[in-house]
Amino acid sequence: MDDTTRGIRIRRGGPADAPAVLNMLDSAVIWMNARGNTEQWGTTPFSEKPGGVEMVDRYLTENLPYIAELDGTPAAALVLDSGPAPQAPIAAAGEPERYVRLLVSDRRFAGRHLGSALLAHAVEETRRAGVQLLRVDCWAGGDGELVAFYERHGFTATETFLSGTWPGQVLAQRIG
Template identity: 30%
Template sequence: MPVVVVRRAESADAAAILALRHAAEDWLASRSIDQWKPREIPLSTIDQQVASGEFIVGLRPQTQYIVAAMRLIWSDPKIWTDDEDACYVHGLVIDRSRAGTGLGTAMLGHASDTARRAGVGRLRLDCAESNAALRSYYQRCGFTEVGRRDFDDGQWFSVTLFEKAL
């Protein structure tokens, strides 16, 4: 049985996606990990991204319960200055009770497959530079650190840029 069944998110999924995100934000904050600011993304933003076809959800095979989500976008000039020939993963989140089960790896595998089918040569993502555990995880998933991006506006933290050739 697969770890997860992946499909494009539907409008009815937005609240479940946001609930996963909120749980992850709380978990990160409880460990003093700077990755996402609690409650920085409103439901209206998730609704809009789902309507634009950006969100993918992972369902628990036995129950069809949403246990993972991520955005796949085809351009990311806010973070990447050379955003061509790549698919970008944002907001990968899993149900914390399923950590260590291969769920995140399965979602990233789906992202790689989606990018390959689209004829794209690279999968890219970023994370807070200070989040050493997540940086290490992405490296174990086959991503290579290719740079860093600092933001002068003080609104965002510095991020490490990762890329995986497909």
């Protein structure tokens, strides 16, 4: 998919994208921490977290990863899960779904609407698969800015949950 109005090209990702996705995650942690947000993803870069590299490898091999490129440079990533329902504390949907496991952008490309382009791509991939439900969960802390981001993209808040002390929000979008 190309979003020529913004110069974004979305392609299927894979294991070779792991270094770029780790860099995106690390840049996001640094950016969030600089803004005072140490709760969402913590303070340790994913490339240094126990299990962080393995998580990215799993996401890129066991799921449906997509990479948004700008001028051939990986700038953002989205990972869709088409497998079994999310695990506790998130309730199963009770129907086929696509689930956004990860949405992250390289902070060097902030303001380019890469997340919006990838979410639109997730909607199209869900529709193409004949699935009518797309869900995501996110950090519900702080000022609720992340929940509001997903709501602006057509998602509706459904259930809240706690993972330890981490407040989460599940959001859903019906695909027609």
